[in-house]
Amino acid sequence: MNGVSRISVTEDVALITLRHETSESQLIGKIFSEFSQEGIIIDMISQTAPQGSEMDVSFTTDSHQVVKVLTVISRIRDQYRQIKIMVSTGNCKLQLYGEEMREMTGVASRAIQSLLEQGIDIIMITTSEIDISFIVSPANQLRATQVLERAFQVKA
Numbered sequence: 797m798n799g800v801s802r803i804s805v806t807e808d809v810a811l812i813t814l815r816h817e818t819s820e821s822q823l824i825g826k827i828f829s830e831f832s833q834e835g836i837i838i839d840m841i842s843q844t845a846p847q848g849s850e851m852d853v854s855f856t857t858d859s860h861q862v863v864k865v866l867t868v869i870s871r872i873r874d875q876y877r878q879i880k881i882m883v884s885t886g887n888c889k890l891q892l893y894g895e896e897m898r899e900m901t902g903v904a905s906r907a908i909q910s911l912l913e914q915g916i917d918i919i920m921i922t923t924s925e926i927d928i929s930f931i932v933s934p935a936n937q938l939r940a941t942q943v944l945e946r947a948f949q950v951k952a
Contacts, residue, residue, distance in 0.1 A: 799896045799903035800948035805941055806889040809839075810862045811920060811931055813854040814869070815880040823876060824853060830868045836861050840889070840922040840929050854920060856931065859885040887919060888937040890944060890952075892928045904928050910947040916940045 814827070824843070831838055840856040857865060862885060873879050897903050904921075907928055911918055916939060920931040932940045941952050 798948050799900045800892045800894040800950050801896070802893040803941070803944055803948070803950050803952040804891045804893070805937065805952050806891070807934070807937070808859045808885070809856050809887045809889045809931060810859040810883060810885045811854060811856050811887055812862070812865055813852055813882040815852050815882060816850050816878055827869070827872060830872065831865065834864055834868055836864050836868070840920060840931070842920060842922055856889065856920070884919070886934050887931050888934055888940070890930045890932060890940055892944065892948065893926060895926055897927070898925045906947055907944060910943050911940055914939060914943050916943065
């Protein structure tokens with residue numbers, strides 16, 4: 797029992813961060829609503845805690861959707877000029893899945909330590925009760941996959 801029953805790999809993932817966004821919840825709702833209306837599929841979402849009236853929101857999507865994402869954000873920036881956009885394309889998402897994670901400690905720790913001990917930089921992490929997703933650079937994809945396969949004795 798190691799907590800992970802499946803590892804999946806998704807290539808060509810875009811990481812987009814909206815920086816110095818107003819912490820108004822309505823704006824976040826508006827952005828993601830417009831993505832939905834445009835048929836843009838969003839995967840990992842991570843929001844920082846507000847710092848005063850500002851916070852950052854990062855999310856991933858398929859790199860092929862970046863132009864659509866930027867078009868939507870450009871329309872929104874007409875009203876909210878303070879939004880800064882950072883885009884990184886061609887990344888890799890490694891996802892660890894396991895129902896056992898719900899009742900087990902140390903799975904995230906083992907995954908993170910295994911990657912860091914091999915000098916693999918983690919760009920983004922998101923979790924739920926039963927999965928842990930990592931964004932790594934394409935240069936680290938193969939090695940990161942092998943490291944996690946060894947750590948959890950599961951093939952991707």
